[in-house]
Amino acid sequence: MSRTGRPFDTLNSISDDPSLNDAPILHVDLDAFFASVEMLDDSTLRGRPLAVGGSGERGVVASVNYEARRYGIHSGMSSVVARRRCPDLVIVPGHFDRYEAYSRDFHAVVNDLTPSFEPLGLDEVFADLRGLARLHVRPLAAARDLRERLRDELHLESGVGLARNKLFAKLASRRAKPYIERGEVRDGPGVVWVSPAREAEWLEQLPVRALWGVGPATESKLAQVGVRAVRDLRDVDERVLARYVGSSMASTLVGFSRGEDPRGVVVERTAKSLGHDQTFARSLTGEDLVRAVGHHAGVVSRALRERDLVARTISLMVRYDDLTSVTRSQTLAFGIDDVAAMTALGEALVQSIPSRGAVRLLGLYASSFTPREANEVQLRFAGLDEGSSPVEEGRRRQVGHEALRDAIDDVRAKFGVGAVALASELGPDGLRVDRQRGSEPFGPRSGGESSSDSSGR
Numbered sequence: 001m002s003r004t005g006r007p008f009d010t011l012n013s014i015s016d017d018p019s020l021n022d023a024p025i026l027h028v029d030l031d032a033f034f035a036s037v038e039m040l041d042d043s044t045l046r047g048r049p050l051a052v053g054g055s056g057e058r059g060v061v062a063s064v065n066y067e068a069r070r071y072g073i074h075s076g077m078s079s080v081v082a083r084r085r086c087p088d089l090v091i092v093p094g095h096f097d098r099y100e101a102y103s104r105d106f107h108a109v110v111n112d113l114t115p116s117f118e119p120l121g122l123d124e125v126f127a128d129l130r131g132l133a134r135l136h137v138r139p140l141a142a143a144r145d146l147r148e149r150l151r152d153e154l155h156l157e158s159g160v161g162l163a164r165n166k167l168f169a170k171l172a173s174r175r176a177k178p179y180i181e182r183g184e185v186r187d188g189p190g191v192v193w194v195s196p197a198r199e200a201e202w203l204e205q206l207p208v209r210a211l212w213g214v215g216p217a218t219e220s221k222l223a224q225v226g227v228r229a230v231r232d233l234r235d236v237d238e239r240v241l242a243r244y245v246g247s248s249m250a251s252t253l254v255g256f257s258r259g260e261d262p263r264g265v266v267v268e269r270t271a272k273s274l275g276h277d278q279t280f281a282r283s284l285t286g287e288d289l290v291r292a293v294g295h296h297a298g299v300v301s302r303a304l305r306e307r308d309l310v311a312r313t314i315s316l317m318v319r320y321d322d323l324t325s326v327t328r329s330q331t332l333a334f335g336i337d338d339v340a341a342m343t344a345l346g347e348a349l350v351q352s353i354p355s356r357g358a359v360r361l362l363g364l365y366a367s368s369f370t371p372r373e374a375n376e377v378q379l380r381f382a383g384l385d386e387g388s389s390p391v392e393e394g395r396r397r398q399v400g401h402e403a404l405r406d407a408i409d410d411v412r413a414k415f416g417v418g419a420v421a422l423a424s425e426l427g428p429d430g431l432r433v434d435r436q437r438g439s440e441p442f443g444p445r446s447g448g449e450s451s452s453d454s455s456g457r
């Protein structure tokens with residue numbers, strides 16, 4: 001898509017503040033990524049037209065900074081042509097180890113927003129924000145914070161798109177970026193939201209080439225059936241289209257032309273730990289802190305379910321106003337992924353932290369993963385899952401309930417009870433931990449400072 005025109009400027013107003021329902025999917029794309037890393041690593045490259053790629057006769061440009069784009073140089077262009085357009089162009093061979101290192105840091109920043117994200121190459125990420133509903137996250141504010149952190153911490157610029165699905169989120173992030181106008185670099189808006197009400201207007205203005213998966217080859221095949229713009233796709237018979245681009249591409253494109261994109265955010269299953277932490281605008285104590293644990297448990301348990309994983313270890317980290325930190329963790333005999341179990345354990349952990357004043361940051365993390373199927377096999381071996389009858393299901397829940405209560409007792413025994421009072425029982429459909437049963441299942445109720453606090457990193 002051409003970046004020279006600004007046909008979408010009227011499609012968003014500054015006062016728009018969409019809810020998660022209207023902007024559940026976020027796409028972030030780092031600007032001129034390889035070239036930007038090269039400029040960070042070698043400051044003498046800054047301000048000069050720069051390309052990363054092969055400099056020889058057959059070299060191709062992989063990434064260009066905005067100074068080079070002013071000369072009409074773009075990625076995919078032959079280096080010979082690029083040099084002809086700009087004789088001063090600096091072409092460097094590229095350092096993939098550096099890009100990978102920056103990419104890991106990039107993913108770590110996104111992970112602080114939500115663990116429900118899907119990297120695409122080294123410099124793009126899709127994130128599903130729906131798990132953040134209970135944290136009262138506003139998509140636009142989250143997008144702006146994300147850009148700010150990438151700029152402050154990694155010194156990288158980015159464009160962020162928000163939309164109902166991946167198709168529009170990616171189109172939006174592209175519009176968010178800087179662009180060239182009459183040979184000058186202009187700032188983009190940085191964050192762009194595609195309102196569901198205006199999706200049709202967006203599509204109306206796009207060439208097919210702007211759609212995901214349409215490269216030059218598909219573009220020319222589509223031209224043979226008279227399809228040049230996205231709106232042309234609506235008038236063409238899908239079976240005719242399939243003869244040219246294959247049936248799967250044909251149905252994808254027809255779906256896109258109606259604004260439909262069924263692709264979800266596919267999270268990676270290879271992480272060693274998943275977690276969520278938050279620095280509070282106002283430091284928390286007591287019941288507020290316990291409630292915050294429940295919110296974090298919602299985010300983490302959703303991330304686990306998306307990955308079909310269960311976690312045996314749950315850890316909690318708090319940072320106090322005096323900037324000291326305490327971590328607590330507990331490992332279970334079985335894996336969990338449901339919000340009630342995670343909340344119960346998280347609450348026990350937060351109650352065990354020493355009384356040291358208000359808490360400014362709270363994090364909840366899951367680790368020691370097993371694929372969910374394997375966990376179910378394990379439960380079956382333990383006689384906990386003989387079938388799906390209501391009786392068996394009830395028995396399994398009961399055993400799970402008791403095992404969880406044991407784990408919570410262990411937390412009490414190990415750490416004692418600290419600053420925070422228990423706020424609430426568990427939700428109506430989750431595991432209930434009954435305080436009345438047993439002598440003192442949560443340990444001494446009015447314990448003071450924990451003596452077993454060994455952390456404090």
Ligand SMILES: [Mg+2]
Nearest residue numbers: 029030031123
């Ligand atoms: Mg990029």
